[in-house]
Amino acid sequence: MQAKLVRIGLLGCGNVGAPLVHMLREEGAAIAARTGLELAVTRIAVRSAHRDRDLPDLPDGTLTTDARAVAADPEVDLVVELIGGIEPARELVLSALANAKPVVTGNKELLANHGAELFAAAEAAGRDLLFEAAVGGGIPVVRAVRESLLGEPVGRIMGIVNGTTNYILSQMTDGGASYADALADAQGKGYAERDPTADVEGFDAGAKIAILASIAFGARIVAGDVYHEGISAITAADIAFARSLGYVIKLLAITERIDAAGPNPTVAVRVHPAMVPVTHPLAAVRDSFNAVFIEGSSVGELMLYGRGAGGRPTASAVLGDILDAAGNLVRGAATPLGSFGPAAICPIDELRSAYYLNLEVSDRPGVLAQVAGAFAERGVSIRSMEQEGLGDEARLVFITHEAREADVQATLHTLRQLDSVRHIRSLLRVIG
Numbered sequence: 330m331q332a333k334l335v336r337i338g339l340l341g342c343g344n345v346g347a348p349l350v351h352m353l354r355e356e357g358a359a360i361a362a363r364t365g366l367e368l369a370v371t372r373i374a375v376r377s378a379h380r381d382r383d384l385p386d387l388p389d390g391t392l393t394t395d396a397r398a399v400a401a402d403p404e405v406d407l408v409v410e411l412i413g414g415i416e417p418a419r420e421l422v423l424s425a426l427a428n429a430k431p432v433v434t435g436n437k438e439l440l441a442n443h444g445a446e447l448f449a450a451a452e453a454a455g456r457d458l459l460f461e462a463a464v465g466g467g468i469p470v471v472r473a474v475r476e477s478l479l480g481e482p483v484g485r486i487m488g489i490v491n492g493t494t495n496y497i498l499s500q501m502t503d504g505g506a507s508y509a510d511a512l513a514d515a516q517g518k519g520y521a522e523r524d525p526t527a528d529v530e531g532f533d534a535g536a537k538i539a540i541l542a543s544i545a546f547g548a549r550i551v552a553g554d555v556y557h558e559g560i561s562a563i564t565a566a567d568i569a570f571a572r573s574l575g576y577v578i579k580l581l582a583i584t585e586r587i588d589a590a591g592p593n594p595t596v597a598v599r600v601h602p603a604m605v606p607v608t609h610p611l612a613a614v615r616d617s618f619n620a621v622f623i624e625g626s627s628v629g630e631l632m633l634y635g636r637g638a639g640g641r642p643t644a645s646a647v648l649g650d651i652l653d654a655a656g657n658l659v660r661g662a663a664t665p666l667g668s669f670g671p672a673a674i675c676p677i678d679e680l681r682s683a684y685y686l687n688l689e690v691s692d693r694p695g696v697l698a699q700v701a702g703a704f705a706e707r708g709v710s711i712r713s714m715e716q717e718g719l720g721d722e723a724r725l726v727f728i729t730h731e732a733r734e735a736d737v738q739a740t741l742h743t744l745r746q747l748d749s750v751r752h753i754r755s756l757l758r759v760i761g
């Protein structure tokens with residue numbers, strides 16, 4: 330059988346793009362034998378034409394700095410966007426689709442902010458827009474949610490979807506490092522950027538959970554809808570307390586459907602550190618690994634685990650999408666993206682969770698009753714309490730039953746007014 334040639338225009342040839350070119354060279358013959366598709370990267374757009382890329386034997390004229398020309402080139406059948414960021418990536422993806430080319434991208438920022446516009450353009454063009462690499466790097470979670478679980482009423486998705494923060498928290502948990510030392514170590518190993526804000530403050534995880542929420546609930550959910558708190562305030566003491574209570578601290582990206590099934594769902598979508606019981610599968614996800622834990626009413630619980638970033642794992646996900654899109658193109662088909670209706674976003678104040686609260690108080694009679702009274706006043710019920718003497722002070726550690734966020738915040742407000750409460754060390758949500 331003569332293999333069908335599909336000519337690929339690659340936009341960006343960096344950490345992910347370069348290994349993708351290598352993989353296509355290494356696996357090209359096997360792919361052609363198995364699928365009948367000959368995938369050839371015929372154009373590559375980069376920012377700097379003079380950078381050394383370790384890509385020998387590129388035919389003359391393959392490399393260009395004119396990405397717009399590649400997106401519109403009639404001799405390119407399929408476009409792979411691996412530039413990142415919003416512009417010019419958005420304009421290039423729209424141009425490729427307008428020129429009837431399927432697009433594969435790994436760009437979470439673009440999808441989490443402009444997904445609706447891009448999905449509409451793909452629908453209008455009748456072409457694929459595939460984005461497996463945008464969430465969870467090499468873990469095939471997008472396809473699992475979009476296709477395998479299409480008929481499943483998904484109730485909640487909880488993910489460890491940022492390898493940098495999981496590495497930092499693992500160093501603090503397993504090695505007893507401080508946050509500052511663990512961050513410096515992550516930067517030294519290339520896991521964290523010099524400016525780590527996007528990772529440690531939860532923006533990166535927020536973009537990913539917005540994408541997962543959109544495809545899981547068929548709703549338009551953007552990065553701006555996501556409530557986020559990062560890990561920079563987590564201390565070694567929090568980690569030690571969590572351990573003594575049978576928990577580990579993880580940065581979780583969570584989305585859940587609050588109302589019953591039906592159109593226009595009410596959805597909660599958030600990123601924050603949380604105490605996870607050591608027996609929960611997510612507690613075992615260490616170092617820079619990622620995992621996505623899905624709860625559905627029929628399928629029950631399932632977890633996908635693997636490398637959430639890195640050049641080759643991410644390129645592997647991109648290659649899977651290229652094969653899907655190329656196969657569809659040859660057949661004149663496209664994978665339907667499904668419809669994305671409006672969603673109501675449940676404000677964080679209305680969400681319910683169990684909480685961990687760590688207070689430093691004066692060590693004198695009556696203080697415990699005063700503190701317990703502040704909880705009772707707001708209907709926040711205490712599940713367990715531990716007390717530790719610290720000279721003329723005492724530490725009180727509470728775990729509450731499930732309570733409304735607004736009631737817990739009001740309790741904190743009351744506690745801050747009490748002169749017996751010296752310091753509120755930390756408040757963390759508890760997953761159970």
Ligand SMILES: NC(=O)c1ccc[n+]([C@@H]2O[C@H](COP(=O)([O-])OP(=O)(O)OC[C@H]3O[C@@H](n4cnc5c(N)ncnc54)[C@H](OP(=O)(O)O)[C@@H]3O)[C@@H](O)[C@H]2O)c1
Pocket residue numbers: 340341342343344345346374375376377378380394396410411412413414417435436437438462463466637638639640643
């Ligand atoms: N790296 C990962 O582990 C990972 C994981 C999951 C998803 N992703 C996503 O994959 C995408 C690519 O990430 P990456 O790590 O490969 O990025 P990267 O290493 O920074 O590579 C970006 C590439 O885009 C090129 N470029 C930048 N601006 C351009 C322009 N205006 N025109 C043409 N080319 C341009 C750069 O050219 P030069 O080489 O000349 O600078 C470079 O080759 C991003 O959306 C990222 O979020 C990455």
